[in-house]
Amino acid sequence: MSVAPAQAYATPEPLISVASNVLPTPTVIQPIPASIQLPATTVELDPLAPTMESDELTDQPIVETPRPTGDLSSKVAALRGTNPGSRELECLAVGIYYESKSEPLAGQLAVGQVIANRAKSGRFASTYCGVLFQRSQFSFVRGGSYPAPARSSRQWENAVAVAKIVDGKLHSSSVPNALFFHAKRVSPGWRLARVGSVGNHIFYR
Structure with a gap:
């Protein structure tokens, strides 16, 4: 298919010879007075057509992850997995794993809560990883690193789930x-206020 070039005028203007004494008549553009009302351009909308909500304009739909319900065991079962999802949750899960992997879930939750409490206390580092690597706090951290957990084990999956529960404040x-x-x-002889005992650990503040 070919498209003809657009024409600027319906009838071409005659050419004036250079030697001609006839001067061309200039074209004067008249402004439109403000008092003249121009016809309004309207767009007819179909009242039955679906409208787009603001959320529908994004590239990806917003899907909220349902919060697990039930007791602690049910929540752990719902969130169990091998991938914590972020570096911070990885550090929290590692702390739970190495300090309490053989503990009941309530004991693991308590250990994870201590790490979270430290991060927001102002007395320790302000992140889970910062708390974990703070000098002389956790015996499994040596030389700024920790041994790799057994990521295919159920104990690691539980630690990941408990970390998500602690971070999301999903269980007290x-x-x-x-x-x-x-x-x-x-028996370290700490002069601290004892707040309770869970599993094989005693907790203080």
Whole structure:
């Protein structure tokens, strides 16, 4: 298909010879007075046509992840997995894993809550990773690193789930204000306020 070039005028204007004494008549553009009302351009909308909500204009639909319900075991089962989803949750899960992987879920939740409490206390680092790598706080951290957890194990999957529960405030710990803990088998003689005992650990603030 070919398209003819657009024509500027319906009838071409005659050419004037250079030697001619006839001067061309200039074209004067007359402004439109403000008093003249121009016809309004209207767009007819179909009242039955569906409208677009603001959320529908985004590239991806907004899908909210349902919050798990039930007891702690049910929430852990719903959130269990091998991938924490972020570096911060990875650090929180690692702390839970190495400090309490053999503990009941309530004990793991309490350990995770201590790490979260420290991060927001102002007395420690302000992130989970910062708390984890703070000097002389966790014995499994050596030289600024920690051993790789067994990511295919159920214990790691539980730690990931508990980390998500702690971070999302999805379940209350029985020691909500604790900042310190130690195993029952040791007696460090801390002069701290004891807030409770969960599993094989004693918790303080």
